[in-house]
Amino acid sequence: MQPTENPSTVPHGAVPHGAVLEVREPVTLQSGETLQRSHIAYTTHGTLNAARTNAILVCHALTGDQYVTGRHPITGKAGWWETMVGPGAPLDTDTHFIICANVLGGCLGSTGPGSPHPETGEVYGLNFPLVTIADMVDMQRRLVDHLGIERLLAVVGGSMGGMQVLQWAARYPERVAAAIPIATSARHSSQNIAFHEVGRQAVMADPDWRSGRYMAEGTRPTKGLAVARMGAHITYMSDDALHRKFGRSLQDKNAISFGFDADFQIESYLRHQGMTFVDRFDANSYLYLTRAMDYFDLAADHDGKVANAFADTRTRFCVISFTSDWLFPTSESRALVHALNATTAKVSFVEVETDRGHDSFLLDEPELFAAVRAFLSSVVTLEGVSP
């Protein structure tokens, strides 16, 4: 398959964002709004085989980016899925071609609220149109077209990444051989929306947010964004994991201070999470991406039934959840599996026993790796993929 939309790969901004695809034709979003010109920043790892059949698209979560593996250009740390992607890893770069793109609405090279409007040159801010999970996937589809890949061997991702996986399989079933949605759901729950709304209100309550115009006005809503991140971070961990990791241990002291310093390690940890997050993430992107997750509801988009989204699909699914994930609980994955079982889909379901909560998908979880490895191996055989 050849590139379709007159795109070109161009350098973009001061930070090296991997490759950047410039989409020069108008892109109409689910809201009806149009982006006249847009970019999608991505990285690839491994080699595309001659038949172009070994490509795996990795979709990142809310605060992730295209640096799935390798050194991150801003934080200097390892990629966010170093355990999953690499030579000999479950997503093996020795045998597969791994693609990971910064989502539309993101802040690391892909077009988002922090990008300049192509006509005025002014930063979009809240003038950026709202994007949905479907819009993110549509942009990724353009990238996959650009790379000349007709059919992806697999689409893989956790949390918001898992939503993209489901959207890919629903929207482009013929282009997805295998789908691996992890720690996710076919719709954002009321509690999920509630936590996101608190985070957004924390950002918007910061006077330095300036109604979203902070870039133009030279401020940054770091305090509000840090509070949002702290609150969200709690939801990524389980009560048990917090108890095991921190308990009521004090931070660098032998007794409580009878004050509001970070007496407890958990407080110090959360403050650190908040402070480091604001160095690498844009506040408006946080608003847009949380909103995209809130709006995600596969059933609503398919006459009220998730199963309708996957009717007649030939895609093979491996649904993975974690026992201690209370943000995207196993019950959500089970509901998804039940819906898939009502279709022609081939479905595996793995519930990983762990006490580490939602973030388990990012951690060293041998059962997760084994499940992905085994499932992919069978797909490679069934699809007849050779390196």
Add this chain to the structure above:
Amino acid sequence: MQPTENPSTVPHGAVPHGAVLEVREPVTLQSGETLQRSHIAYTTHGTLNAARTNAILVCHALTGDQYVTGRHPITGKAGWWETMVGPGAPLDTDTHFIICANVLGGCLGSTGPGSPHPETGEVYGLNFPLVTIADMVDMQRRLVDHLGIERLLAVVGGSMGGMQVLQWAARYPERVAAAIPIATSARHSSQNIAFHEVGRQAVMADPDWRSGRYMAEGTRPTKGLAVARMGAHITYMSDDALHRKFGRSLQDKNAISFGFDADFQIESYLRHQGMTFVDRFDANSYLYLTRAMDYFDLAADHDGKVANAFADTRTRFCVISFTSDWLFPTSESRALVHALNATTAKVSFVEVETDRGHDSFLLDEPELFAAVRAFLSSVVTLEGVSP
């Protein structure tokens, strides 16, 4: 028993706070700090019998107050435990004398960070010393002395109120015939501390907080406090209850707006909770009371074992938890029951089946009412209390 500390009941401030006890002697707090003069605002309901044996102390939760029943002077709404306290109710004002006091550190008539320093006349703000659950109970003990009550028939409360119940039973076992700790724990968990810390950071991030000097400077950190309340409110409800009550229903519209308005009912509800809360609660009190809860750890205060806190007790306990409470989960109540079973305490344990989460203790839960009613009835018989 006669009043001990030269107290007097005085009017206090513009809002009618029920009765107010002025404590004229210095009160030394757990921190070592001293309050030279302090007040405790309270309400009573029903009649103290001649033998002074029918008194029940109700302890309120984090954002509660002394208006356990009857019209609230600020909100105009019914008291916070109208279902539990009243004529013919489980805590029956026809036969019992119910006492409820605003906690030390609170903001409805009892001394707290919003009170004037007795010497300078300036509002304390962050100069107010940190108070603990033990300090709150010590002030309540002074009130009970003042009312001439030697032994309370029962001490009852949920959440932070339950912590006070446990502290009463641990500190003054001979003065508590029966203890009913509901939806609580012998220590605040790491996750509990984490959520509180996010709330405090939300308040402190508000520039109108002015390092706690907002009253002197004529501002109010309403945005930060509203965000704190919104986040906390999610933890008071269960995922199931949110799903049943709100689901993904939209608020006064037929389709999503592709924007940041409150599209979903849950968003509108949370915003309302935040906005109304700031009208009735003081931001610094919120900081102080959350901190008091964080510091609560009965085991740490008793050589590492909760059981030590209740050694040789004659108090009868009725521990109550709710199946869907994930903030103070049933496992915490079970641990408490196990600790009590290692002592001389008589212990009943009731786990109420409900999907309404932590706030169940404030709601119409027939199984809760039946448990309290039956337990109190047996205590009345065993203690030989007559009206």
